[in-house]
């Protein structure tokens with residue numbers, strides 16, 4: 700495989716989706732064994748569902764937390780974590796990059812390991828298999844701090860991400876179907892800003908912005924692709 704020396708670039712962005720965690724055992728969202736095949740997002744992953752049955756929605760996310768805790772970061776996560784000075788922007792809520800040691804990961808769609816109260820605005824981290832509590836001290840249900848279907852992305856996070864992508868010179872997209880906006884627009888933002896754009900995916904997304912498409916799995920491709928110093 701033609702290798703890449705990241706030291707020849709000044710600003711590297713790794714942009715990851717569910718496929719990044721697939722070899723760790725975390726199911727993706729779409730495709731034949733995707734989460735949305737077994738679980739209807741209108742019942743489990745939108746504000747309306749939470750408002751009508753918070754316990755059911757919290758239970759669904761508890762099952763996901765348990766499943767993720769049984770999984771572990773792979774070689775690809777570790778390789779990214781070992782490249783200081785690079786940016787990791789992820790759509791994933793599983794915390795796998797952080798478990799591999801990546802610092803400053805930007806979570807576009809929130810985290811399975813954070814809960815918030817929309818009444819008193821409290822936000823708390825909770826890394827346990829079981830939630831510490833389902834309700835806030837103020838009595839309100841705690842809501843997973845995740846961007847669900849129909850939710851707006853956090854404006855501050857979007858601003859930061861847009862700035863980083865618009866100023867990178869290499870953009871490496873790994874394991875995303877590119878079906879969800881605004882993330883689906885990131886490859887074109889990177890390309891229009893002059894970055895060299897790469898996609899790593901066993902079933903490439905079909906996006907036309909990439910200069911190079913590497914058809915393969917993240918855990919296998921990443922360690923072969925980069926020259927490490």
Ligand code: APR
Pocket residue numbers: 715716717718719721722727728729730733790791808846873874875876877878879899900901902903904915916917918
């Ligand atoms: N390595 C790299 N890519 C892989 C691997 C792998 N081992 N296995 C699967 N893929 C690819 C698939 O081919 C697919 O293109 O990962 C992609 C997963 O796509 P989705 O399931 O749609 O996940 P993602 O793009 O991250 O979804 C975006 O949708 O439901 C929402 O909020 C959720 O963040 C999620 C968003």
